[in-house]
Amino acid sequence: MRKRILPILKRSVAWTRNHKLRMAGLVLILVATMPDAGKGQFLDPCCAMLAAGLTTISNRLNNVVGGGLNTILSVDKSISDFEQQVVWPQGLISQARALVGSLEGTFHQIQALTQIKVNSATLPGSQQLEQNLLSRNPSQIVQTTAAYNALYGTVPSATDASSELRDLVDMTDAAAQTAMKRAIEIDSLADLELEAAGQITQSVQNAAPGSAPILEAQADAWLIRANAYTQAATADLMRLDAVDLADSSAELKMGASSTANLRQGLINLLEHN
């Protein structure tokens, strides 16, 4: 090994002596271009200053930013605790949902009560009218008049009764029939209201505290609508009472008129005799 290396070294030294300028140039280039070695942290003053600066920044970050964020975190945590324990406690929300579920069961019972058959007529004519009146089906209203006339008769013909009496009979029949038709409508509307109320109650069971007020608003709208239907039914009842009162009054008037006619007839009879 030595025998091989020594001749190579000797040749190299000889070449270097013969090419001094080239070697000097290469050394110069080597020195000029050699990558920098890492600067010692303990010896370089720049690094020491940088470390001091970074330490100060770190301390300020800890105190100012970290402290501020911690304060905000503690406030946020207290808000979160308050919301979870006081405003929207999960336990009470679940409890309210469960109550709505049990109320729905109660309301199903109420709805079942409204569907009970109450038909009681025994004769064909009255059975037909009763079936029509209890049908809760607005499409059956067209058959009400026929069933009514079959049971209560029609307005007497012009030859069979005076015009006053015919007017009175027709108006009373009209009021009675309208009330019966309205009763079918109201029954049907009430069924739809019960159905809608059931849907809303079911939605409330699956609602969130934020969406429940929307359902509440919807239920309020339905309540307003229901009040309007109740008013419509009450109005028809009042109309019926009004026609009834007018009917009594007309009877009184017709009675007075008949009495006057009778008196005049008797006077005429006595005068003839």
Place this chain on the structure above:
Amino acid sequence: MRLAVYVGYLMLFSLFAWFVTNLGRRRQVVAAVIAALLLIHLAAPPPAAAQGGLIAAVQAVLKVINGAIEIALNGINNVRAAVRNLYRSVAWPVELIAQARAEALQMIGQYRNLMASILNVNLKSATLPAPRALESLIRDHRINNFTSLGQAFANTYRAIPAPADASPEDRAMADMDDALVLDNLKTLKAADGATDLELEAADSVENAASQAAPGSAPFLTAAATASSVRSQALTQKMLAAELRQEAARMAHRNELRKRGATFTLQLRGVLINLLQHN
């Protein structure tokens, strides 16, 4: 990374050394070295060791931390604290929530039993056996004894006359009147049952309200409003029954009027005949 730089540098320097050793003339060697030095200086100028710039940069960062960031964090903290105070003092004060719950409990104690006892006062007034039985049946809130109701009604108000005992018109009208009365009595028994259930529901909602939180109350309100809709529907059904009954009463009276007109006509004919015979 650093190793890659060294290896790259070694390769480039070896290439340059090979190039220089192979040059023939001295002038060429000098020119190559000078050209390489110039190229190095142009491509990679020596880094500036600016100590003053570093201090300024650190101070600038500290200024940002102490200034803008601290102010912003304090501002956020103030806003969050204000929100917390708003929640606790204005929106959902715990004391007022507790007070509302206590009030619900107090009202339950004050009114519930009193009102239940008023509603349950015995109103029965009939004295004879048949009316007593009927009165008892029409007020029992039950829906499974409609047959007994029909029998008790017939016992008190009697059955429809036999065909031989009354005209078909009278029988039909009596049947219709009785039917509507019985329909309504049955409807009222069901309505009484529904009223009981509604009162139970109201009690449940009130009980829950006495323990509710602001976040759970909307569920109760929505459910209570939906029950109000149901309650209205039941009221409407009762009004519909009332309409039917009133209408039937008027129709009955009107039918008698129609028959009266017919009788009058017949009587007039009989009288005319009688007078003509005389």
